[in-house]
Amino acid sequence: MKKLVFATNNEYKLSEVRAILEPDFNIISLAELNCFDDIPETATTLEGNALIKAKYIHDKFGFDCFADDTGLEVDALNGEPGVYSARYAGDANCAHENMCKVLEKLGDNTNRKACFRTVIALIQGEEITYFEGKIDGNIATQPRGNSGFGYDPIFVPENYFVSFAQLSAEEKNQISHRALAVKELVNYLQIEKKKSLAL
């Protein structure tokens, strides 16, 4: 079983990704590496931040590794909060305050189109590869539901009448931005595995 470090400390993300990748891959968390470093996310793009995180772990521990970065992009807010999603309302990364800021800035704007976009950067040896997953939807007028995390209560995926936070973890995992990006990653890893077996 191939070992891969997922450079995250977010338990929700870890279980979402493990549910998709295991049992084919052994996903090692940062906690299991005893790494609790606050990796600075100083890039201005999702790609840049995903690479910073993956490279930090790869350089420090020498393991093949992937990291993700996600942003909620709201059309009527010119793509905000985007790469600044975690700290949109301040350094505390408070989901409630972040959601309130989006709702306040949108006001009664009828254009509530938005998407979640995830970029994964995978580092294997010297090779860097990017994967992307995106889901379109709309911003609800108020938070709904208690599952998930972050902006889930105000994001209603396209063709749904409920928010991400009203779906079960399994349902969200079928359609989410992160699931789509991880599927791209898995396809790539499986093709690579077949190629190496054929050699």
Ligand code: IMP
């Ligand atoms: P990260 O860079 O992937 O940690 O994501 C940045 C921020 O985007 C998080 O702090 C959350 O506020 C938000 N976010 C990321 N993924 C999700 C999700 O699946 N649902 C809701 N919010 C998310």
